[in-house]
Amino acid sequence: MSKYQENKFYIFNTLTRKKELFQAMNPPHAGLYVCGPTVYGDPHLGHARPAVTFDLLFRYLKHLGYKTRYVRNITDVGHLESDADEGEDKIEKRARLEKLEPMEVVQHYTNSYHNAMNRLNVLPPSIEPRASGHIIEQQMMAQKILDNGYAYEANGSLYFDVLKYHKDHNYGRLSGRVLEDLISNSGKPGVRDEKRNSVDFALWKKADPSHIMRWPSKWGEGFPGWHLECSAMSQKYLGEQFDIHGGGMDLLFPHHECEMAQSVAAGGSDAVRYWMHNNMVTINGQKMGKSLGNFITLDELFSGSHELLESSYSPMTIRFFMLQAHYGSTLDFSNEALAAARKGLIRLMSTLKVLDKLEPGEAGSFRVDQFEEDAFRAMNDDLGTPVLIAHLFDASRFINSAYTGSDSITAPDLEKLRKVFRLFVFDILGIQEEEEDKEIGDLTSDLVNLLLTIRLEVKKKKDFELSDRIREELAGFGIVVKDKKDGFEWEIKD
Amino acid sequence: MSKYQENKFYIFNTLTRKKELFQAMNPPHAGLYVCGPTVYGDPHLGHARPAVTFDLLFRYLKHLGYKTRYVRNITDVGHLESDADEGEDKIEKRARLEKLEPMEVVQHYTNSYHNAMNRLNVLPPSIEPRASGHIIEQQMMAQKILDNGYAYEANGSLYFDVLKYHKDHNYGRLSGRVLEDLISNSGKPGVRDEKRNSVDFALWKKADPSHIMRWPSKWGEGFPGWHLECSAMSQKYLGEQFDIHGGGMDLLFPHHECEMAQSVAAGGSDAVRYWMHNNMVTINGQKMGKSLGNFITLDELFSGSHELLESSYSPMTIRFFMLQAHYGSTLDFSNEALAAARKGLIRLMSTLKVLDKLEPGEAGSFRVDQFEEDAFRAMNDDLGTPVLIAHLFDASRFINSAYTGSDSITAPDLEKLRKVFRLFVFDILGIQEEEEDKEIGDLTSDLVNLLLTIRLEVKKKKDFELSDRIREELAGFGIVVKDKKDGFEWEIKD
DSSP states (O other), X not given: OOHHHHSOOEEEETTTTEEEEOOOSBTTEEEEEEOOOBSSSOOBHHHHHHHHHHHHHXXXXXXXXXXXXXXXXXXXXXXXXXXXXXXXXHHHHHHHHHTOXXXXXXXXXXXXXXXXXXXXXXXXXXXXXXXXXXXXXXXXXXXXXXXXXXXXXXXXXXXXXXXXXXXXXXXTTTTOOOHHHHHHHHOOOOTXXXXXXXXXXXXXXXXXXXXXXXXXXXXOSEEEOHHHHHHHHHXXXXXXXXXXXXXXXXXXXXXXXXXXXXXXXXXXXXXXXXXXXXXXXXXXTEEOOGGGTOOOBHHHHHHTOSTTOSSOOOHHHHHHHHHTSOTTSOEEEOHHHHHHHHHHHHHHHHHHHHHHHOOOOSOOSOOHHHHHHHHHHHHHBTSOHHHHHHHHHHHHHHHHHHHHTSSOOOHHHHHHHHHHHHIIIIIISOOOOOHHHHHSOHHHHHHHHHXXXXXXXXXXXXXXXXXXXXXXXXXXXXXXXXXXXXXXXXXXXX | OOHHHHSOXXXXXXXXXXXXXXXXXXXXXXXXXXXXXXXXSOOBHXXXXXXXXXXXXXXXXXXXXXEEEEEEOBBOSOOXXXXXXXXXXXXXXXXXXXXXXXXXXXXXXXXXXXXXXXXXXXXXXXXOOBGGGGHHHHHHHHHHHHXXXXXXXXXXXXXXXXXXXXXXXXXXXXXXOOHHHHHHHHOOOOTTOOOSXXXXXXXXXXXXXXXOSOBOOTTOSEEEOHHHHHHHHHHHHHOSSEEEEEEEGGGIIIIIHHHHHHHHHHHSSOSEEEEEEEOOEEETTEEOOGGGTOOOBHHHHHHTOSTTOSSOOOHHHHHHHHHHSOTTSOEEEOHXXXXXXXXXXXXXXXXXXXXXXXXXXXXXXXXXXXXXHHHHHHHHBTSOHHHHHHHHHHHHHHHHHHHHTSSOOOHHHHHHHHHHHHIIIIIISOOOOOHHHHOSOHHHHHHHHHHHHHHHHHHHTTOHHHHHHHHHHHHHTTEEEEEETTEEEEEEOO
């Protein structure tokens, strides 16, 4: 029996508003599609959360034995400034500002995104398709929707006919929006509007003469509508039906609602079995936004170079901070919360070091099998990382007790504990050692130990002046010495 | 006057077989297209050489003040096993072997390529287009060639009519091949061959039923011919005419010859002003090949994990080794040659450290202006890195003499020397400090210095036993102490 058969893995399906047992359509294969970034600016917290959330899912599916094909796209065309098919293309606008060809903008911010994800230890997806690289596939899907009667052409553009679709299906089914409300909120189409109804959305937009990104089509030169890329690319790489579609809650409407409608309109049935949405990020309780001055990029977080930040926060601190909350909850960033996450992470990482040094002994109070079971139960409950991390801290407390001699563990249990602890921290949560942890290299340790040995020696020789001086100099380097009955201990303070 | 006006930069143009003064078509802009990898295997030395060569060119053009748009493609479709339009697609074959979807193979090896390039400090290009992402553009170009009468359709495929083209233009002009020889060497087309002549090449290939990578076209479902992507993508991102096209000598024929023919056939004139080719890599005097057992990937070089390697060679050692030869010469890899390059690189890097510590004094024997002029003259002579590096070593010898007091340099000269030396080593040659160089962090240095200060103190107190012990312990850590009249010096031995 493979691991995914042993583990009943439940995920919260946005479509049904229920936790459901995950059953892959075609085990041992699992297909996962996640909306990636629109690459027109530096990566920020809003990019990190879905990336870390679905990296966790990807890692866990793989651990469960699924051969997982993870597709995460790059939006490099078609995402207009307004979600309502109006305004400039976000990338063309940036290109104009920076006096670059749009694909230079795409390349630059794709590289920044990859670098930041790499630092967050987010695994690269199996396939990372670009919207501009799948124009034909998008045209083919638009044609199908047109053929099936759910789209209409107007002046070289192609629009999805939401009202027509709603007669046969249910527009709003995923996001819970009510079409009538949407219509009354969005007003009637204006005189110059090509849309039959203001809720309709573009499948293909005719390009203005000044628009750079354009391709020929049956309907004239233009570019694809934003929602179409994900439908076309998920179908190409995962099939007409696939297991999981993920993304940020902000994409639920209109983007995912429209994706769902497109798939049904083109193929007759839902493409996605499980829809998963990570919740939003706030900063000191506020929504993040450029106008609010609280727009913090990942590089600014990593380097501490933003006026709201009291210090820099390492990529693993950010990752751990995100994992301490459930992906379905909102997450508020503040210096206090980040500092607490850093402390927790340091505790976990030092437990790993203690675990390496721990010697086996008698049977003690800790049940390793129970710990393993609890940890898996937490993950199987919709990626319950806060509970998992609480179990890791319980184990950590035990490990430290065993190390100081107030508890103990048998050799086979110790071996298993090491394995399970490392599995969850490194493989599943995706935490990795950071430069800071590694900084205290062997040579440095050797040197500090030598200095403190010499200090013991000069102390014995009653040269207290020199002995004190060594202690003070080390304190100046951030090394705190604790004298013990039979020697010394030291640690590096930050 | 901008730098590119001051510097007469000559490059060897493969087309004219002459060194020619580089004159950008549209200064201050410069356009550069380089053939990137076909991503179906791990990156190896054959990938590193063109990447480093054209990274050097990119860096130098930028230094000269050109706003350089550097396009380097990723070939992810259409490259068949045989250059003569036969055999499986290289990527589909690998996908079949690894039981993956072709785009998973593409993603995996694109990531490996990027990682290796990153370690070699090769800057990312401005745009990195993929062949599969430009199917429409390739179809449009094929249609133009067909419209102009230089292609014919046969059974759903489209072929370039080399003989027809040769009547009006000159096929072989770039590579120096003679069409008559090519025809007599390649034999007549077989009975089942769709080509009119065996030298003809595919612009569009009809896909077999089993072929996964396929797109609709006017001529039926199929995929583009290998040569077409570079013509279509260079035109899209650099215009119908652009400055420089680079690539490995192995691509000169048929790939670049066919590219040139396609551009002329589609647009009526040559697209490229300067063709540049880096020469090939051999290993212990032999061509690199899987069957010869001397196929060494970059990761194997970096880690030393190949039986032909006597040690690992750091990315900067590989880069420096390549730069020590002119890109137009063949380059033979051997353990001896790599060890020599490593030594040279260490010399250069330690010169940089000495340069930081050097104190100004009287005027000495070194002419900084002359050194700067010589260094630029070397680069302006078709990227003459071997000569440039020789000048850097001359400067290095002087710097060391000045440091030991047998020569000297004035303050303004020292400032300029620092600037020029760093410019050439870091910015133009693209050498960077490596982990090994950085290993001796500040804390470690502080600790060693503290230990040695204490040693001086205990020596003063005549505690020679302890003083000797400190020295011996440090030697045990690989730290060699040299007593000086007024203190000490130390260094870390490997």
